[in-house]
Amino acid sequence: MWRQVVGVLAALPLGALAAETLAPAAAAPAVSSGMAGQLTQLVLGLLLVVGLIFALAWLLRRVQRIGPGNAQVIELIGSRALGPRDRLVLVQVGEEQILLGLTPGRITPLHVLKQPVEVTQTQTPTPEFAQRLMELMGKDQKDKK
Template identity: 50%
Template sequence: MALLPGTSLAAEEPAVAAIGASSGSLVGQLLQLALGLAVVIGLIFALGYLMRRVGPLAPQGGQHIKLVSSLPLGPRDRLLLVDVGGTQMLLGTSPGRINTLHVFEQPVADLAAAAAGNGDFGRKLQALLKRGADS
């Protein structure tokens, strides 16, 4: 390596070390970015899976059609018990098809009892929270 007059080999070493350090930190930053992106994408998929399994959490008041119960039969097939204006129907669903399996003359599930059970849980939870706050 030819040196120009007035330059020394010691002056070039910090520049090479700085280039090596910046490329190492660049690789570290890219790795951290990729890991963060993978975590965010994983959370999106996990929340999507949970929302499919749990269903909508918002109350659906004021509707004439209510889903009373659901039973998965396989990855894409399920049985649904639906209340339409006081008449309960058992439906079989699969991709692209919905079949009425049975229409019940008498309601199988009591919707008022299910709603009261949810309210009862809410009252118990409020009582527990108040008791914990008083302690």
């Protein structure tokens, strides 16, 4: 008799045994199987993924600040847009300052300055787009008053 039971159990796939044991437990919480339950699960999953993205971005910024710090050899002093894709960039390498012309396909050294330009670091320079956006928002706020 035992051999017959063991033979029958051995012939069954393991997934069928697991499905039979889990089927009554899975049928019990049928309340959340409706459309509202699925929508709630979708929204919570989406919020979890978006939160994870923001947390990883914050962590990446923190790790980059802890990195090498001010041990950089090349430092960007200033930049000016000449057109949609062309720029002038002033960089400092060691004690020398070099004016570079940047185009989409080329970086050209234009001039090596004999006297370095002194730049006061009292305020963090804002990018041009952010500065223009703040100006436009300031004009909009003045118009509303």
